[in-house]
Amino acid sequence: MPSFSTLAFSFALLAYQCQAARPFLNEPDTGITTFLGTDTPAEASGALMPLDDIIAIPDFEFAARAYMSSANYSYYRTGAAGEFSMPAFTILIPFIVGYKILIGFQAYRSNLETYNKVKLRPRVLRDITGVPYTLNTTILGYNFSAPFFISPAAKAGKANAVAEPSLFATLSINEIAAAKAAGQVTFQQIYVRSKLSSVQTDFDEAEAAGSKAIVWSVDNAWGPTRSRSARWTHSENDYDYLPSTWELYETLKNMTSLPIIPKGIQTVEDALLAVEHGAPAIFISNHGGRQLDTSQSTMEIIMEIYNNAPQVFNQTEVLADCGVRYGTDVLKLLAMGVKAVGMGRPFMYSNIYGADGVARLIDMMKDEIIADAGNLGIANVSEISPAALNLNALQPLIYTMS
Template sequence: MIRQLPRISRASVAPVKHVQRQTVPVFRARFASSSSSSTASSSSSQRTSLVVAVAAAAGIALTYKSFMPSIKADEGALSSKTDKYPGTKQPSGQKLISFEEVQKHTKRDDCWVIIDGKIYDVTDFLDNHPGGAEIILANAGKDATKIFKPLHPPDALETLDESQHLGPVDPLTVPEPEDEEPTEEEISIEEARKTLPPVDSMLLVNDFEDWAEKVLSGTAWNYYKSAADREITAGENQDAFKRYYFRPRILRDATHGSIDTEFVGMKTNLPIFISPAAMAKLGHPLGEVNLTKGAGKCGIVQGISINASCSLDEIMAAREKGQQVMFQIYLNKDRKASEALLHKVTELGASAIIFTVDTAWRSKRTRDVRAKVAVAPPPSSEGQEKSKAPLGVSQAISGYQDTNLTWNDIGFIRKHTNLPIIVKGIQSMEDAELCAEHGVEGIILSNHGGRQCDFAPAPIDLLYEMRINKPELFTKLDVMMDGGIRSGADVVKALALGARAVGLGRSFLYANGTHGEDGVIRLCEILAEEIQNTMRNIGANNISDLKPELVGPAGPWVYGNAPPWGGKNKA
């Protein structure tokens, strides 16, 4: 007998400043035969604080990721440079630098900031900051923790030279923070959070998106929702699924069944995965860790973005025992950095590498650019040339990416890891064939959610084109797709046409932004229910029962004994 989805009782989340994460049952979406059993255990979550003030800071995307990472220096052994500045010496020998001294260093050629009580000289970093020098100069001589922390992993300061770690600020000299009046946006978000329904009230995938627009900051919403130019492809990714309808078969026993499957050697309770999606902290202070924990509880595979706002160590540590993840890589202009990262990911226990190739050139992600936060340069920078840094979050976090990519780079990746390689961003049959020739284990048909090339083909259309013209490719490598998936029916259409699994990116970011980890779990529940219902109603009990003859172009069509993908019409 097909088991019903477990009901999860959750109270409504609290207003914006305190999101309550309730205890929820572990979700295992297994729909097995009547002889099988599924169990549910529970995990306790702790109360976390949602910082409203992230919104304004996030627009600049103060992304030190590749340049500045975590504090390792021994606080008791300051460099000789620190000794030049007045401060209080503790019995341990450690010197505390006064806040008054920090306030003197506010110029482009002499710039300090405080983060988590530690003082950093970021003068040499100004010209390298992907988000531009202005945001740093506007916070020079100040405590920038509130701006920095919500968007960056804890290891985001490591590449600063040790001499640029000046030491701790004297807490007795730091003035009490002034009470700030909430902005109109903060007030609006807090009011929207009060009316946010409990997570169990979310019945459709789009429910999370609808509420995310109301409760996320403008910066977060516009970064998540943004797409290239006029956003034609982003819309078409979803609309294209309307061109395909099912051809249900009847009088088939629907008592038994399973939606478990496997792709590129990774087993999953659902035929879905979390597509690599960056900056989850824009929506929730726990960021990608929520995605990892939710994926672990639901038994699905997470694709970790190289631009995640949590550190790789944090994310990997949040996994359940045996939980499988894929790591997305953009190759760095400095190939040595990519080599080191590939070795690290392999050692940490990732199950596959996703090589993203559909960002050959920077795109204009219009919403993201429009939503940029204008930061006025401080008086000390008057007369200086304004930075030509990127204008949106997307561009601010991608400055390290190499645009000089070739097919030889698959060999480069293979040289530095023994993990399966999945090439993400295939947008033509010809390139799918070349991937097979280069021996990769899998491909993801994707146009980056419509965020790169407007008028790129919808992945579901490319999947159908491959099924008709190159069916043999499905036996040479595992084919996945992402882009436009908004329901379990969409998932089933893709599986019937030959996809081994499908990815969702934005939807998981929205669910994380509205309900945190509980939202991630609930999204999986919705998809599991819809996938199961759709499959049984078209005559497929198991994933292996999904065949091309069960789906086709909308409207009347007849293939008789010669379907367009070849073979015989079998009952």
């Protein structure tokens, strides 16, 4: 007769296998395949779906997969290492002492799926008629029309949203400056290259081009393993960088008058160090799951900071990105104290339609945030708090600092 704990363990294993069999949906079914009368668009067919048929933000990825060459789509879509493996999930058997099985996999998928584990707590009978006028926010004192922005993306390209061009964008810092809309605020993303003199050149160009801040990506200590893009012999960027350390952060601060925001903070310890080093803002990101597979999703990192050092959200401005595809994802991060939320791939996919696609994405995300906040009973988006969330499903996964 198997013992109770053996039975419980077998049950847990079965539950694990059932969940593992659940297919990962790259874009959830929002009816697009039925509407178009096609299952999945033939990859790299070159066909461009009419922009008017794009109804939901994930539709842009559906459209991009058909339109782009497989090599280019793979570069955008790739995650690090085992991105085909299981989604993040948890099996918890709290009733068996000592049998707490926590399994979390896969940074790319986990970024997308962890938001679903946070449940919303709608309040009713509240006057939310003014909610459309409450999307405005500030980052580092600059005004923006919405609490989301375009994350930096290498090899990529309106509406008063902050854009953070990558150092490895297809266009140079100066070309991007020339293409800016009047009054558009941009922050310049940089990697610290192998010589300080090159960094100085990047800083000087960013300042001259009118960038308002430097976003220093610090989550790429080593070149990543990216099978999907490597398959297409896509060359990764040059990873010949100076060692990134907090001492280097101090040096960089003396090389520019612009504020420097470290991008890629993923632990409460590093968030605290950033505050100690006077970072005016920190950018929580795991690089869209492209650097270190099985690293924590953004929602988990934000909760780790909130649980262990909530003061961080008052001591510096917290920005965050990764896996944000819905208005509810944005609201969940804002509720935890995040000031503004970035999107990477959705903007890159929408850019296959040029400025019209990007503008449509911005409008769709604004509309979603307004509708979701209204249905959540939030009268003012900037005043959303953790009380809007039920975090119980994620809480057991969150790291506690000793």
